[in-house]
Amino acid sequence: MRLYKPLLMILSGGLGAIGFYLSSPYLEPDTDGSLPLTLRYPAGVLQQDKTWKSGRETFLFKTSSLSIEFCNCYLKLLQKAYENGQLIFPEKTAPLGTPEGICQLVDRIKNKSWIVYAKRPFAGPEQVLEYLGRYIHRVAISNHRIISVQDGKVTFTYKDRSDHNRTKLMTLEADEFMRRFLLHILPGGFMKIRHFGFLANSCKKKNLKCIHEQLGVPFQDSELQKETVQEMMLRLTGEDITRCPRCGKRHLVRTPIPLPHSSLHLLSRERFDSS
Secondary structure (H helix, E strand, O other), X not given: OOOHHHHHHHHHOOOEEOEEEEXXXXXXXXXXXOOOOEEEOOOEEEEOOOOEEEOOOOOOOOXXXXXXXXXXXXXXXXXXXXXXXXOOOOHHHHHHHOHHHHHHHHHHHHHOOOOOOOOOOOOOHHHHHHHHHHHHOOOOOOHHHEEEEEOOEEEEEEEEHHHOOEEEEEEEEHHHHHHHHHHHOOOOOOOOEEEEEOOOOOOHHHHHHHHHHHHOOOOOOOOOOOOOHHHHHXXXXXXXXXXXXXXXXXXXXXXXXXXXXXXXXXXXXXXXXXX
C-alpha cells in the first residue's frame, strides 16, 4: 500500500495530488489466487495551492506510463522488504529466499507485461460506483452453487470465461476449497477499500468541499445514516425481513424464548435465596 506516495507524484506530474480509492474485489473459488486491484479516481489534480486542475477530455494519463512506473515502484518496495527481512518464503518458494533467488524473481517480474487498463465509464460514474459497491462486498460463493460435499471433496459450479462464460463443474479437495475461500479474509491491518491522496479520510471532506466550490457544484456532506438491519435490508433489497414468510401479511415480533417450567422454578429459588 506504500506504493501510493510515489504514484501520486508520478501521476500528477508533481503539480499536486490526485485522489483515488483502491479496492480488492472478491475472488472466485475457481481462480488461482491472483488478486486484482481496482482503482477509481477523479479526472483531475488538486494542486498545491488548493486549485483544481481538470484532466484532458480523453484521458488523465497514459496507461503505458502508469504500467512502467507502477512496476518500478513495486519492485523497489519488494527489494526493500526482502532486505529488511519482511518476506516469508514457505515450502516450494524457499529457493526464492536466497539473494540469487530474489534477484531472479525480480528479473522475471520486471520482464513481464504489467497490465493497466483504464476507461471512461459507459453509463456514468454513479452507475459504476453502485455496481462496484455490490461487486466488492459479494461473498466468494453462494450456497446454490455448491453441488455436493462428500468424500472430502467439494463440487461447485463456475463460469468459464475462456469458453463463452459457460457454466461448468469443478471438484476440489476440501482443503484446497477452504484455502481458496479463506483468501477473502484479509490479514490484520489490511483494508478492503482504502482512500488516498485528496480523498484520504483525514482531509477528504475539506478537499471535496473546496473542489465542489471551484466547479460550481453544490456540496452535500453525506453523513452515515443510522438505520436498523431491517431498514438497511429493505433499502438494499426491497425485502421486508420482518414480514412473515408464510402468510406474507403479518410482521414477526422478536420475543425471548420461554424457559421450561422446571427452569423457571430453579430461577425463582435462586432469585429469592438470601444466602
